[in-house]
Structure formats: structure tokens, C-alpha cells
Amino acid sequence: MTDSTTLSRRAPRRFWGWGQADASLDTREQATVKTMVEQLEVPYTERAVPQVHEFTLPSPRVAAPKALVSVFSATPLDRLNHCVGKSYADLARMWLRAPPTPPDWVAFPDDEQAVVDILDWAQAHNVAVIPYGGGSSVCGGVEAAVGDSYAGVVSLDLERLNRVLEVDPISRAARIQAGALGPQLQAQLKPHGLTLRHFPQSFEFSTLGGWIVTRAGGHYATQHTHIDDFVESTRLVTPNGILQTRRLPGSGAGPAPDRWVLGSEGTLGVLTEAWVRLQEPPCFRVSASVRFTDYFAAARCVRALAQSGLNPTNCRLLDPMETVFSGVGDGRFAILVLGFESSDHPLQAWMARALDLVRDHGGTFDADAVARSLAAQGGDEHRSGAAGAWRDAFLRMPYWRDPAVGLGLIMDTFETAITWDRFEAFYASVKADVGAAIKRATGQEALLSCRLTHVYPDGPAPYFTLAARGGADGSVASALSAWRDIKQAANAAVIAHGGTITHHHAVGRDHRSGYEREVPALFRQMLAAAKQVADPQGIMNPGVLLDPVARQVGHSGILAPSFSGSDVKAAAPCKTPT
Known part of the structure; x- marks a missing residue:
């Protein structure tokens, strides 16, 4: 067995929370979390975070293959980091010091042949294999608890397959290994003057392969919103052979094999690399923060924008409570964060037409702030004001959740998509159903909010955030029990009222x-x-x-x-x- 410090190329991560092991909240963020916690009438105190030595893990049930022992690890930190993802339930179980069954081994293959060899060994020895990218799953997608019909479990971590292998500047595409984290592939593409332009909230801690097999959604609200839009071809190592699809800009030749790989969530094989479409980085930007007193009028404005053909890069509508969660409002107004980007042309005409639609629907904005946001050649003026504050909160919010979980609070999200004709009734019904479920499970009124993260001409993707006290005794255990009932109710509500079970967080176990x-x-x-x-x-x-x-x-x-x-x-x- 090789020590994990020689195996890993990544900085140590929190096994009990989000991000790097040495991450911390600054003074402003601590104040934000304190305010959120105290809104739920819970005293804000710091609790000791879980430590590796507090966990007693069972010994591996199977021996590592002799020919591959150098890439196998059974250190407690590696096993804890790979037994779950980053959902609320995953973190709560870590705070309880009661994780589910850890993998017997964590494998870090150096190349594709090692992946093939590991699958061959696993088949021969009845060992389950959990493909693992960045471990940012929030739906039970990488959990190692697989039951007693397997002799053991291996979490197969692709962190060493992290290179951009080939760039085609003429077609603007690249062949990239599946284990490349967002910042890794971005840094390797930058010298070529190109970018993938796919930025999920988990960008720093998730991988290209993870995005593809979970059909991940990116930051941009219209047009190219899912990783699906960027995939040109894929290479999947299965226990029965390698599936390599042909690289083409498009095809009408029967059912597309890449469509079996997209969203397969590691159930068919291990994605080792893919060709993806690239773009030039934007150099022209403009943004606006728009206030509405009528939330549904704001939603109708977003529909008009989505159907206008303007294709804003940012078109996120925050309901009044969501502005409080995000730290960009006081709950009196809905806020639309609107933005445009281009690598080719100035954007005044696009924003001007968008603001015409905003006025038509009763929205108000600071025209001077919009003018100041205009940026060319890499300027960052567009990141000022509410738009910039929302972006910062969006990226840091997972860190804010960690201490709240330790205080016995429930902080979670769920997302879906629905057609515009049903949105208003859907929004009201889901909030009512889930709010009632929170009251039943916790005895408390919920803080429940919604933002539209992605919008299409035919419908939006509502993303709900909830916060609640977990139970009368204030324990993490009672909060986890209440969360289970709330999550089941949320799953039932989005399906019963006509939405999808998930817009971009994948299925895993929790959404099955x-x-x-x-x-x-x-x-x-x-x-x-x-x-x-x-x-x-x-x-x-x-x-x-x-x-x-x-x-x-x-x-x-x-x-x-x-x-x-x-x-x-x-x-x-x-x-x-x-």
C-alpha cells in the first residue's frame, strides 16, 4: 500500500465538508452565517469539526491486486474522502462521526491501461467499482455502500488523468482526460487562447468526466447551459471493452452513442477522456441588477428575455427570500441578475433591448451602474454591485453550509425544470408542499426560497433553497432524520406538479x-x-x-x-x- 501523500496530486480536501482542508470563513462570511443561523433562532457557536482519528474504519475485505498495489490506498483519510459526496446527508453523517460503509480501497490509476486492469481485476474478484471524479456529488452518486453481494468496493479516482492531450485550434476543440478539474483544464487551455466556458458552482472541485456523466449544468443561464452542448465525442472503458465514439460536429446516424455516456453516472463504465468544443474567452461584458416588486411579473420578464433571441449569459431571477440567502437584498424585492458576454462584439445594443423588456414588465435599475459595468479587453467592472455580490456568494455558499450542519440545522437545495405555461402554479405548489413537509418534520416554519438558474424559450429551471431547525433537541441526528422526510417530499412535489426530478444535479441514489x-x-x-x-x-x-x-x-x-x-x-x- 502506498501512502496517500505520494499518490495524490491534489491538495487535501475536507472529508466532512466542502473544499480544501485548510479553507476558512473570513470575518464577513462568519457574520453572514451567524445572521442566517440566528434567523432560525439557533445560537451561533463554533463546534469542533470532525477529525480523522475519531473514525474507526473496518479493514479492507479484499487484498489489493499485486500488480496494481502501487496505485491502491487504504489510508483513513482517502477512504473517508471517498465514501460519500457533498450532499447535506453526506456532511451530516460525517458530523455525526457515522459515515456509511467506506470503500475498501481507493485506486488512483496513472493511465487508461490501469483503469482497464482494475476493471478486469474487479470483475474476476466480484468487487464493485465506484468511478470518482471530484467527489462533489450532492445526490448520493459516489457512495460506497453497495450491500453484501460484493466481496469489496473500490473507489476509482481519476485525479491523475488530468491533462489536455490535444488541441484542434481550427475546429476549436480539445481532447481532455476525464479527471481534469475545472481549474486544471482552464489553465491548460489558456495558452491556446481558448476556454471550455463551462463553470458549474463546483468548478474548482469537479472534473470534466464528472460533468459529462452527470449532465452537469454550468453557470451560464441561456444557450450553452449543459455540458451536453460541448461534447464532441467520448471514450468509455467498460468491463466489456472500450466504447470510443467518432468525433463529429453533428450526425443524424441513428441513436447517438454519446447519449448513452452522457448521464450514465458511472453505471456503464469509466469515462477516461472526451473531445469537447471550445470557445474564445469573452472580452466584452455588461451586467445589470434589476428590482421587481411583483415576482411573477419578473418571471414573465425572464420569459420574454429567454424568448427574445438575445441569449443573455446571466439571467438569474432571485425571489425576495433568495436575495436574503444570497446577501444581495433584504427580502422586499425580487432581483434579476442580468448579463451579456462576447468575444466578438460590444454589447450595448443587446443590453439596451433587454432593458426595454425589463421596463415593459415593471423592473427598475440603475442606468449609471449598467454603464459602469461595460467592460472591454478583460475589465472587471461587470463584477461590481449586486451582480458581483451574487457571483461571490454563489461560489462561497457551500462553505457557509458546513458550520450550519454542525449546529444541527438543515440547509439544502433542490432543482428542477418546468414549462412556462405551468411555472406560476408549479412555484406556488412546490413551495406549499415542501413548506408543509418542513413544518411536519421540524415543527418550525421554513425559510424557503427560489431562484431561476437557467432559462429556455420554453421554460425555466427553478432552484429552491431551504433552511430550517432540525428538531427540538438541536442535534445533527434529529436534523438528518427530518431532512430525510423533507427530501422525499421535495422529490415527490417536483414530480407530482410536472417538473423533472433534477435539472443538473444528476440522479445518483437520492433522486432515484x-x-x-x-x-x-x-x-x-x-x-x-x-x-x-x-x-x-x-x-x-x-x-x-x-x-x-x-x-x-x-x-x-x-x-x-x-x-x-x-x-x-x-x-x-x-x-x-x-
Whole structure:
């Protein structure tokens, strides 16, 4: 076994929270968290964070393969960092010093051949394999609790596969290894004058491969919003061979194989690299902060913007309570954060037309501030005011959650998408249902807010944030129990009122109950059949999306799925009408 300090190329991360191990809140952020906590009538005190020595982990159940022992680690820190992701439930269990079953080993392959060798070994020894990128999953996507039908579990961390391998400047595309974190691929593309321009909130701690297999959403609100829009071809190592798709700008040749890779969440194989479309970095920017007294009038303004063809890069609508969570308002107004970017042309005409639509819907803004935000050749004036404050809060918010979890508070989010014709009723119904669930679970009125993170001509992606006291005793355990009921209610609400179970946070284990209602049963059978071909022994990320056929997969008890892939049978043949 090799010590993790020689294996890892990344700075140590918090196994119990978000980000780097040495991360801390500044004085202003501490004040923000204190205010949020005290709004819920909980005293703000600092609690001792979990330490590795407080955890007793079981010994590995299987021996590491002799030929690969140099890339395997069983150090407590590596195992703790790889047993869960970064959901509220994941962090709460760490604060309780009661994580689910850790992986027996963490593997850090040096190259694709090592990935192949690990899968071959795992198949031969009945070992489950959990592909791991940055570990930022908030839906149970990398959990190592897979039940007793496997001899062991390996978390396969791709952090060493982190290079930009090839750049095609003519087509503006690059071949990049799947383990490259956002800053790593950005830094390697910069000398070529190009960028992927995909910036999820987890950008610093998530990988290209993770984005692709979870169909991640980026920061930009319109046009190229999902990683799907950038994928040109993929390379997937499966237990049954390598699936390499052809690099093309587009094709009408039958069902696209890349569509099986996108969103596969490690259930079919390990994504090792992909060709992705690139762009020139923007050098022209402009932003505006718009206030509305009527939230639904603001939503109708956003719809007009989404359907205008202007394609703003930022078009986030924060309801009044969300402005409080984000630290950009006092709860009296809805705020629209609006922005445009271009690498080719000035943007005055685009913003001018957008502000015409804003006026038409009753929005107000500071014209001088908009003029000051105009930036060319890399200026940062667009980051001033509410737009800049929101951006800063957006990136730092995961850090604010960590101490709140330790105080026994529930702070979580869930997101969905719905068509415009149903949005207003959907917004009211989901808030009512989830608010009632929070009251039942905690006995307290909820702080529940919403922002529109992405908008399309036919509908928005509402992103809800909730904060509540976990229970009468103020313990993390009671908060986790209450969260379980709230999460199930949120899953049920977004599906019952016509939305998707997830817009960009993936399915994992926590969203399976909704996914099984959203996706037709026949498609689930098709997916189960594809998994049997690619992964005949059912070793790849069992329990995520579906259970392998003929396997009894263990679940952590956080959220139990309602449907088991073990129940999938071959689809009945279609009968010709007589």
C-alpha cells in the first residue's frame, strides 16, 4: 500500500465538508452565517469539526491486486474522502462521526491501461467499482455502500488523468482526460487562447468526466447551459471493452452513442477522456441588477428575455427570500441578475433591448451602474454591485453550509425544470408542499426560497433553497432524520406538479424514486439491458440510476429507491394489431 501523500496530486480536501482542508470563513462570511443561523433562532457557536482519528474504519475485505498495489490506498483519510459526496446527508453523517460503509480501497490509476486492469481485476474478484471524479456529488452518486453481494468496493479516482492531450485550434476543440478539474483544464487551455466556458458552482472541485456523466449544468443561464452542448465525442472503458465514439460536429446516424455516456453516472463504465468544443474567452461584458416588486411579473420578464433571441449569459431571477440567502437584498424585492458576454462584439445594443423588456414588465435599475459595468479587453467592472455580490456568494455558499450542519440545522437545495405555461402554479405548489413537509418534520416554519438558474424559450429551471431547525433537541441526528422526510417530499412535489426530478444535479441514489416515475418503464428496461452488455457482472456503481440485474444492492437508508433494477425483465414483444 502506498501512502496517500505520494499518490495524490491534489491538495487535501475536507472529508466532512466542502473544499480544501485548510479553507476558512473570513470575518464577513462568519457574520453572514451567524445572521442566517440566528434567523432560525439557533445560537451561533463554533463546534469542533470532525477529525480523522475519531473514525474507526473496518479493514479492507479484499487484498489489493499485486500488480496494481502501487496505485491502491487504504489510508483513513482517502477512504473517508471517498465514501460519500457533498450532499447535506453526506456532511451530516460525517458530523455525526457515522459515515456509511467506506470503500475498501481507493485506486488512483496513472493511465487508461490501469483503469482497464482494475476493471478486469474487479470483475474476476466480484468487487464493485465506484468511478470518482471530484467527489462533489450532492445526490448520493459516489457512495460506497453497495450491500453484501460484493466481496469489496473500490473507489476509482481519476485525479491523475488530468491533462489536455490535444488541441484542434481550427475546429476549436480539445481532447481532455476525464479527471481534469475545472481549474486544471482552464489553465491548460489558456495558452491556446481558448476556454471550455463551462463553470458549474463546483468548478474548482469537479472534473470534466464528472460533468459529462452527470449532465452537469454550468453557470451560464441561456444557450450553452449543459455540458451536453460541448461534447464532441467520448471514450468509455467498460468491463466489456472500450466504447470510443467518432468525433463529429453533428450526425443524424441513428441513436447517438454519446447519449448513452452522457448521464450514465458511472453505471456503464469509466469515462477516461472526451473531445469537447471550445470557445474564445469573452472580452466584452455588461451586467445589470434589476428590482421587481411583483415576482411573477419578473418571471414573465425572464420569459420574454429567454424568448427574445438575445441569449443573455446571466439571467438569474432571485425571489425576495433568495436575495436574503444570497446577501444581495433584504427580502422586499425580487432581483434579476442580468448579463451579456462576447468575444466578438460590444454589447450595448443587446443590453439596451433587454432593458426595454425589463421596463415593459415593471423592473427598475440603475442606468449609471449598467454603464459602469461595460467592460472591454478583460475589465472587471461587470463584477461590481449586486451582480458581483451574487457571483461571490454563489461560489462561497457551500462553505457557509458546513458550520450550519454542525449546529444541527438543515440547509439544502433542490432543482428542477418546468414549462412556462405551468411555472406560476408549479412555484406556488412546490413551495406549499415542501413548506408543509418542513413544518411536519421540524415543527418550525421554513425559510424557503427560489431562484431561476437557467432559462429556455420554453421554460425555466427553478432552484429552491431551504433552511430550517432540525428538531427540538438541536442535534445533527434529529436534523438528518427530518431532512430525510423533507427530501422525499421535495422529490415527490417536483414530480407530482410536472417538473423533472433534477435539472443538473444528476440522479445518483437520492433522486432515484423521482427518476423512476419520470422515465418510462420501457426505457428503464432498455437501460438495464445496456448495462448487462457493458457490465455483465454488475460491478459498476451499483445502486445509482438502477440496481444491476440479479443483484441485491445495499442502500444507506438515507433514501430508499422504490424500484429495483433486479426486477427488470425483458420487455414483452410488441404485438401487431389484428
